[in-house]
Amino acid sequence: MFRKKFYVTSQREGDIIDLTSHIKKIVAESKVKDGLIHLFVQHSTAALTTIEFEPGVLSDLKRALAVIAPENADYAHNSRWGDGNGRSHVKAAIVGPSITVPLEGGNLACGTWQQIVLLELDVNAGRERTVLCTVIGE
Amino acid sequence: MFRKKFYVTSQREGDIIDLTSHIKKIVAESKVKDGLIHLFVQHSTAALTTIEFEPGVLSDLKRALAVIAPENADYAHNSRWGDGNGRSHVKAAIVGPSITVPLEGGNLACGTWQQIVLLELDVNAGRERTVLCTVIGE
Amino acid sequence: MFRKKFYVTSQREGDIIDLTSHIKKIVAESKVKDGLIHLFVQHSTAALTTIEFEPGVLSDLKRALAVIAPENADYAHNSRWGDGNGRSHVKAAIVGPSITVPLEGGNLACGTWQQIVLLELDVNAGRERTVLCTVIGE
Numbered sequence: 001m002f003r004k005k006f007y008v009t010s011q012r013e014g015d016i017i018d019l020t021s022h023i024k025k026i027v028a029e030s031k032v033k034d035g036l037i038h039l040f041v042q043h044s045t046a047a048l049t050t051i052e053f054e055p056g057v058l059s060d061l062k063r064a065l066a067v068i069a070p071e072n073a074d075y076a077h078n079s080r081w082g083d084g085n086g087r088s089h090v091k092a093a094i095v096g097p098s099i100t101v102p103l104e105g106g107n108l109a110c111g112t113w114q115q116i117v118l119l120e121l122d123v124n125a126g127r128e129r130t131v132l133c134t135v136i137g138e
Numbered sequence: 139m140f141r142k143k144f145y146v147t148s149q150r151e152g153d154i155i156d157l158t159s160h161i162k163k164i165v166a167e168s169k170v171k172d173g174l175i176h177l178f179v180q181h182s183t184a185a186l187t188t189i190e191f192e193p194g195v196l197s198d199l200k201r202a203l204a205v206i207a208p209e210n211a212d213y214a215h216n217s218r219w220g221d222g223n224g225r226s227h228v229k230a231a232i233v234g235p236s237i238t239v240p241l242e243g244g245n246l247a248c249g250t251w252q253q254i255v256l257l258e259l260d261v262n263a264g265r266e267r268t269v270l271c272t273v274i275g276e
Numbered sequence: 277m278f279r280k281k282f283y284v285t286s287q288r289e290g291d292i293i294d295l296t297s298h299i300k301k302i303v304a305e306s307k308v309k310d311g312l313i314h315l316f317v318q319h320s321t322a323a324l325t326t327i328e329f330e331p332g333v334l335s336d337l338k339r340a341l342a343v344i345a346p347e348n349a350d351y352a353h354n355s356r357w358g359d360g361n362g363r364s365h366v367k368a369a370i371v372g373p374s375i376t377v378p379l380e381g382g383n384l385a386c387g388t389w390q391q392i393v394l395l396e397l398d399v400n401a402g403r404e405r406t407v408l409c410t411v412i413g414e
Binding site for chain 3: 064
Binding site: 139141178180181182206211213214216219228232234235236238274 | 310311312325326327328330331332333335336337339340341343344370371372375376377378380385386387389390412413414
């Protein structure tokens with residue numbers, strides 16, 4: 001088992017950050033050829049998934065998440081805590097904080113149009129986000 | 139590998155149950171310090187995710203899931219089987235039945251505001267739910 | 277660790293394919309009795325989850341996903357690339373490409389009404405989809 005963290009900094013709500021280069025570096029360092037890499041974002045207003053990293057589809061995803069948790073709804077979280085990120089928590093809980101991806105011959109076994117991304121869902125910009133990686137295999 | 143089940147009982151549809159104390163006990167029992175814990179809920183009308191365990195945001199999540207699967211829609215599942223939980227199945231399939239969380243030094247490596255929860259999505263109240271835990275690591 | 281791929285071919289957008297028989301064969305071949313099976317679909321317009329494999333609830337799930345990403349919305353992805361599957365990418369990113377399921381005594385430890393399925397979300401019909409399986413355990 002190989003364990004390492006990396007950090008990415010978002011600029012604004014809705015940022016979608018391609019994690020591929022960070023992850024490839026960690027996979028290489030782990031020396032694992034065939035196995036799995038588990039990724040976990042240690043925050044309740046960010047999420048991990050895969051998507052084609054293309055500006056059009058990234059903006060489509062933002063709009064889709066806003067259907068579930070619109071900007072202008074009344075959030076009980078906001079009323080209680082006044083921090084304005086009720087919608088961020090909701091989206092993060094539905095997409096989820098973790099993903100596990102297979103490794104084959106030392107490479108991420110994703111599809112051609114399938115990149116691993118972090119969704120910055122918080123209304124507060126410029127946050128550093130921690131992604132904890134665990135590599136298992138041979 | 140260490141394997142153990144635990145059980146939680148919900149009171150009503152929409153209950154969100156903090157699993158932290160159950161999971162911490164199992165992690166301690168496993169004696170694994172650094173690794174992963176995989177959690178799986180063995181039901182098609184419940185789901186697992188992470189969220190800030192705070193009543194405001196929990197009610198916001200319920201409302202968001204009701205956007206995808208509203209209470210008063212016509213469900214083909216209900217017409218066929220008459221059990222009224224079409225919306226429960228739909229929400230559970232979208233959120234998903236499993237989550238994997240890293241362990242560091244014998245602790246859950248979650249963020250400060252990030253708790254592991256079970257979503258009770260079934261319309262039938264008072265159900266015992268089984269969560270199957272698998273701990274791997276050193 | 278045991279690794280194997282299998283392939284399924286969808287007929288049309290919205291197809292939901294029960295993967296149970298494919299997975300059972302791979303679990304048997306792996307000779308692992310107690311552990312985990314990780315499944316990953318190597319495409320950005322398909323997804324994996326669990327659901328009761330019953331026609332009513334499957335059509336309910338399709339309708340719920342169309343709430344998030346409706347057929348007749350304007351997709352930036354479509355405007356840019358003209359391939360018409362903006363909604364497919366969005367749904368796939370929200371449901372997610374992977375799932376991990378426990379094995380007990382050589383069997384999938386799912387609930388009675390809980391089947392593992394692939395969601396074909398692309399608008400282009402008749403695609404072969406690759407599912408990469410990794411079995412770990414004893």
